[in-house]
Amino acid sequence: MLGVNREVTMSYAVITGASSGLGREFARALAKRGFDLGITARRVERLMELKEELTAKYHVDVAVYPCDLTDSLAMEGLIDSPLFDRPLDLFVNNAGMGHRGLFSSLSAKDVHVLLALNVTSHARLLHHVFSGMMQRKEGKIINVASVAGFGPMPWLALYGASKSFVLSLSLALAQEGRSEGVTICALCPGPVDTEFFESAGVTEFHFKKTLIAPETVVKYTLDALDKGRRVAIPRALFRMQRLVHALIPEGLLTRVTAHILKKGL
Template identity: 45%
Template sequence: MHGTALVTGASSGLGAEFARQLAALGHDVVLVARSGERLTALAERLTTDHAVRAHVLVQDLAEPDAARRVAGELDRRGLDVDLLVNNAGFGTCGRFEEISGDRDHDQLMVNVVALVGLTHELLPGMLRRGGGAVVNVASNAAFQPSPYFAVYGASKTFVLNFGLALRQEYRRRGIRVLTLCPGPVETAFFDTIGTRRAAVTGAMNTPEPVVRAALRGLERDSGYVAPGFGNALGAHLTPRRPRTLVAAVAERVTRKVLGPTEGATAQAGRAA
């Protein structure tokens, strides 16, 4: 039997798919998200389908002490986590001055603060037990500045660099660290962000192959995985260009999130 995996943002999308695939591999799972009803329904399915233990832990990761609360509940239940999947996250898009500061604050609490906090809480136990793994979910937005997704893109760049740094620190100490950098995936992310135009590249993947690629990369001890040929190509080539040029090119791609009228206005303004 494998150990126990904790998956954040497990109520839907990539998180639920991580839970399903890990349960199919024999992992017990701890499901963390805000939606208790959806977590409970998923836990029941996983227990029935795969004969594993599935634990539900309801927690809003935007709360300042979220990681400490999760760790305290794990201790109370006597659960040791061998694989941490930091999947929870959401995005904002549009002109920076028009985005709620409170919303961006919550975004950073979930995408960055809770991710680092949970890693702080759970990685030392993995070291004491002699091994473990961390999967951090970033985005293809991690590889370049992302105008109109400024805070989201920056948060995912943090996740990528954080994961790569941790991998170097712990790869000889029995801990594997993988960063997953998918392109647009057919999930509730686009309902939360408020527009499907946020899938600026147009192409949309599904959760199943993305998670499969992540688990395959973890098995191979890859540093990061960017599923899909075009996504992988961009991940390898984009960082090799001047950063200001990359930002300018990225703006031409991401401005479509503003809609056709505003995008045309922005282009006309630059031409003038």
């Protein structure tokens, strides 16, 4: 645990996957709003750089706890760490990864790692935080899902399924928390300009025009959370996509999706 403890006076948020992309932008936006932060990811240098930036700019307390969330023992260590000692006002359950390619082309390790991060660690951390908030009868959570969670995603099958899990769980808990003072929002972005595609093995990217800046996604999501929305889909095009998924037969939609995703993204 690399951080400074001080009197608990400010709102406090924990963000997973804060070393890059959306997580880093959530950290910046929340520090600007005056939140003290707990940030985690594997790359400790990145986290320390972010801590330095945010403490200098916004004079907030930033605690750093490096953790590989695919390692269940390490994750339990994170839960027991001082990062989760303070009552949480906001939890951004963001860390995630993708794998492009036929499901049969993934190694057994690929399958294990993706599920350990996107599903197991997501649910375990959510369970810990949600239970505490339900007891205190207050708190807010952002679960980072994806438009890929709206329906079957051939060529991104496991990723899509993991994000359907995140979306479904988030919507169910939003209902359970509703009468108990706990607000939950599932963020479902389309393609965002982060390191995600590189790590997901996406070499050809045909949808550059649909790429959205992480800052825009974060602003949209925090506004949606403030309004008590259960789902934040930061672009009209993708809000329509959700409708299309509800209206068009699954078989047809899956064939069209396969046709698009086979070529790249």
